[in-house]
Amino acid sequence: MNLKSITIALAVALVCGFSYAQTSTEGVKEDFKPSPLNQPGQEYPQVNSQGYARFRIKAPQADSIRVSLGLGGQGGTRLSKGSDGFFTGTTSGPMDEGFHYYHLTIDGGVFNDPGALNFFGSLRWESGIEIPARDQDFYALKDVPHGNVQQVLFPSKSTNMQRRAFVYTPPGYGKSTKKYPVLYLQHGWGEDETAWSNQGRANLIMDNLIAEGRTKPFIIVMTYGMTNDTRWGGIRDFKIDAFQTVLTEELIPYIDANFQTIANRNNRAMAGLSMGGMETHSITLNKPDIFGYYALLSGGTFNPDELKDKVKPHLIFLSCGSKERPDGVKKAVSSLKEAGYNAVSYVSENTAHEFLTWRRSLKELAPLLFRQN
Amino acid sequence: MNLKSITIALAVALVCGFSYAQTSTEGVKEDFKPSPLNQPGQEYPQVNSQGYARFRIKAPQADSIRVSLGLGGQGGTRLSKGSDGFFTGTTSGPMDEGFHYYHLTIDGGVFNDPGALNFFGSLRWESGIEIPARDQDFYALKDVPHGNVQQVLFPSKSTNMQRRAFVYTPPGYGKSTKKYPVLYLQHGWGEDETAWSNQGRANLIMDNLIAEGRTKPFIIVMTYGMTNDTRWGGIRDFKIDAFQTVLTEELIPYIDANFQTIANRNNRAMAGLSMGGMETHSITLNKPDIFGYYALLSGGTFNPDELKDKVKPHLIFLSCGSKERPDGVKKAVSSLKEAGYNAVSYVSENTAHEFLTWRRSLKELAPLLFRQN
CATH class of the missing domain: 2.60.40.10 (Immunoglobulins)
Structure with a gap:
């Protein structure tokens, strides 16, 4: 067969x-x-x-x-x-x-x-x-130049501990003084900062896209998003403040101080899957001056009312699997487009709330990022 | 108590x-x-x-x-x-x-x-x-500047695949053009390239030593050492050739091309635990022009006869746990010293063929490395 x-x-x-x-x-x-x-x-x-x-x-x-x-x-x-x-x-x-x-x-x-x-x-x-998957080639380990995934331990005063992030740097990073844009990419509920590299194969997806010239090279930063007591309590009582502080006041400054980043809104994106999408939604609305690109992967939608009177994102990307609620994603993108936003929807065929949906979403998202800089 | x-x-x-x-x-x-x-x-x-x-x-x-x-x-x-x-x-x-x-x-x-x-x-x-352990502080995660551990995928023609290594870079690496010496550090039988960071806490040991000013900062490279069919057959039939080719002809050139290394013998060490010590023994004897420092952790000994007529190593470090065969290590170091070699022994108190022996050995070894450059 x-x-x-x-x-x-x-x-x-x-x-x-x-x-x-x-x-x-x-x-x-x-x-x-x-x-x-x-x-x-x-x-x-x-x-x-x-x-x-x-x-x-x-x-x-x-x-x-x-x-x-x-x-x-x-x-x-x-x-x-x-x-x-x-x-x-x-x-x-x-x-x-x-x-x-x-x-x-x-x-x-x-x-x-x-x-x-x-x-x-x-x-x-x-x-x-x-x-x-029939399209497994896009996330396969191939004989192309490879970027690295590095474990970073950064100090967090707000949580009084050393926290961990993983940072994907594209092939050739560090061989010159070239600076790169950064995508902050969040896992879902119950997962952690290892998910996007292990289950998601984010590094291999990027290596392959870059080798084919289909995306700009950029850095991806992945950290643990279940900062508060949602860890054991589910997401009903989720409050964004604790994680928002770690991300925007501790991790982003650390990354900008220690990596070759272009440290401005036009070169900073946030995306997340499922609960990570919920976090992306809240944080980008709270901090529109920090991020220029927003992406929710099986993680809800934006509506124009939430966005008005704020600095306009360069891109809103909404995706999900065809076995989830693709109509919600498509309708939200229509509304956003009508209101004058650059919005893109993507539906992964024959997948549900699982990682193939999100691998494919990253593959579709990456080429759309960092076009305004 | x-x-x-x-x-x-x-x-x-x-x-x-x-x-x-x-x-x-x-x-x-x-x-x-x-x-x-x-x-x-x-x-x-x-x-x-x-x-x-x-x-x-x-x-x-x-x-x-x-x-x-x-x-x-x-x-x-x-x-x-x-x-x-x-x-x-x-x-x-x-x-x-x-x-x-x-x-x-x-x-x-x-x-x-x-x-x-x-x-x-x-x-x-x-x-x-x-x-x-009573001395657990030396491998604890502390509020000091941290180096990173990065996953590297490098092409290997000899084994016709993309292979993986982990690379520890010290705090501040990449923030200037400063170049560093490199220690190639091998795991034991049945383990893999994750062992020295996960079980061994090599990165935290280095972070802590560097924070206390007790060692020069250097890079550590850890890769998979069971290259041939010893994987399923035990180490009886071990032949060093396949791994030696990967290490010396593929990985070292890749590291020197992609990291800020000082690419010479005076700034390159090899160490390994148990089977990794056996590999270190064979490869340093076969390639004395590549490595200037040799360390066997619960991994056998060198004797002066093996070393004569070869370029002299700057250091030979032999260690084991007190519950292994410390006399063998001490005697070997005495013979080496008598023959004019800079040899150092270390015995970890009350430990056997396990990782606390090797964590402590790394802590003792690091300050002795790269003094000739």
């Missing part, structure tokens, strides 16, 4: 309201391969060309293992125990393309799959699996 | 051949606190001021959970199941200070502790626990 026919198969499955409750394995192609996100040398979990995932876990004396990946009516995929002491099972339907978090429930306790790499989501390191 | 009395207690335990097989909890101080390496918000595992570790794992329907940490005659610590569905247990003796890898065996399968962070060791991501 080639990529085109996979695409068609997926599209048909979606259009026909493919039932995840089925347990038959009829029609499941036996071309399973290890997930690209497995630990070194691990054969499982595996994925096939249709997007099915298969798991295999050793636990000879265990009674039950369930995989949380969202299929079936029982809250995931139940694995069956074989006489060899291994539990195995296959999802009852194809998964969406891209990255998914998951975990195992073993005899009532929650653990990670020892075969898979871990990614920080849901406030903890969880197992990750990757269903190769 | 203060730090000094802990030290004495540990020393007494060792001298008296403390039996790990005991299961009594008499004399165990109930001052347990979460391990510093727990996942965010996780209360367990915990450690007490004597170095005992306590575990608590939820798995209501499981039959047995064992913790691999090396105590007891049964290959670890067996946890007991409570009526609340949690398995709990305490090691039967105090652990050595510092970092330890471990995992859980749940009903016959191997999993990580969901409470602990993971560290790459034994060819996989394993749980880690930290027994705070």
Whole structure:
């Protein structure tokens, strides 16, 4: 089955309201391969060309293992125990393309799959699996010049601690005195500052876009956005003040003092996914003199009323997956355009509130940034 | 119990051949606190001021959970199941200070502790626990200027792939055209290029030494050293050629082309722990024109015969834990000194073949490097 026919198969499955409750394995192609996100040398979990995932876990004396990946009516995929002491099972339907978090429930306790790499989501390191996407080339590790991702520890008086950020610098950064624009890019709820590089592959997306001459090179700064007690309490009581102080009064001055940045509004953007979009929305409205470009990835919308009487952004970018609420994004962009704003919408096909939506959104956003300088 | 009395207690335990097989909890101080390496918000595992570790794992329907940490005659610590569905247990003796890898065996399968962070060791991501050391200040995250640790992807023709290295740059790097010496620092068998920053805290050790004016600032480069098929086959068949090519013909030229290095022998050192020491031994002997300083941390020794007729290193540093073979290290250094070499030995008190030995070794080594330039 080639990529085109996979695409068609997926599209048909979606259009026909493919039932995840089925347990038959009829029609499941036996071309399973290890997930690209497995630990070194691990054969499982595996994925096939249709997007099915298969798991295999050793636990000879265990009674039950369930995989949380969202299929079936029982809250995931139940694995069956074989006489060899291994539990195995296959999802009852194809998964969406891209990255998914998951975990195992073993005899009532929650653990990670020892075969898979871990990614920080849901406030903890969880197992990750990757269903190769038809357009996976844009986030692949290729033989092109690579930028670096560096861990920065910066002092934060407002929170009385040393805080961490990751900074992507484009290929060639530092070899001359050239200065670069900066995108501040935020993760979602339950994730942290590692998410955009690990799950999001932001560095590889940028390396590939730059190699193709499709975007200006720029710096990306990623830090932890759950500064206040939303950490354990959910986002209901979210107040932006604590994070806004860290970002605008501590991190941005630190980055401008320590990296080769063009330190002005025309060369500073803010974007975030999900909760990070909510933060971007609040902070850019509160501090329109600091940021010239705003982007919300599955993270809400702007409306013209919120923006009036403020300095105008050069770009408002709103995106989401086609399985989220694309109409809301499109309508918001229409309203913004009517009101005279440079607004762009992007909808990722056949993806939901997951990282392939956001990888694709970054790929679409990057070339639109920093055109006014 | 203060730090000094802990030290004495540990020393007494060792001298008296403390039996790990005991299961009594008499004399165990109930001052347990979460391990510093727990996942965010996780209360367990915990450690007490004597170095005992306590575990608590939820798995209501499981039959047995064992913790691999090396105590007891049964290959670890067996946890007991409570009526609340949690398995709990305490090691039967105090652990050595510092970092330890471990995992859980749940009903016959191997999993990580969901409470602990993971560290790459034994060819996989394993749980880690930290027994705070009496001298923990030297590797603590403090309010001092911090260097950065950056992920570098470099092209490797010899292995036909993009390879990864991590590069520590000292505080202030890149703010002027100042160039720095470079230490190439290798991990041990089963670990990877993340080990020296994560388990080893090499960046924090350097930040603290530099803040105290105790070492010249220098760059540290850490890459993956298990280049050939030793990965799955153990180190019996180890051949140095593949890694030596990557290091000396690909990585070093890449670092010198992309970082502000002083690219000569007087400003280039190589060190490694355990298997990384074996690699350092082979590569420095094969390429004495490239490196001016050699360090083996729990990684064997040099003898004068190997070194004769070669350009003389400015320093040979040999170290290990007091629970390894310190006499071998000390004797080797005596022979080297007699033969006219600048050789230094270091023995880490009350530690074995584990990361506290190597953190301390790096702290001792750094101030001795790059004095000839």
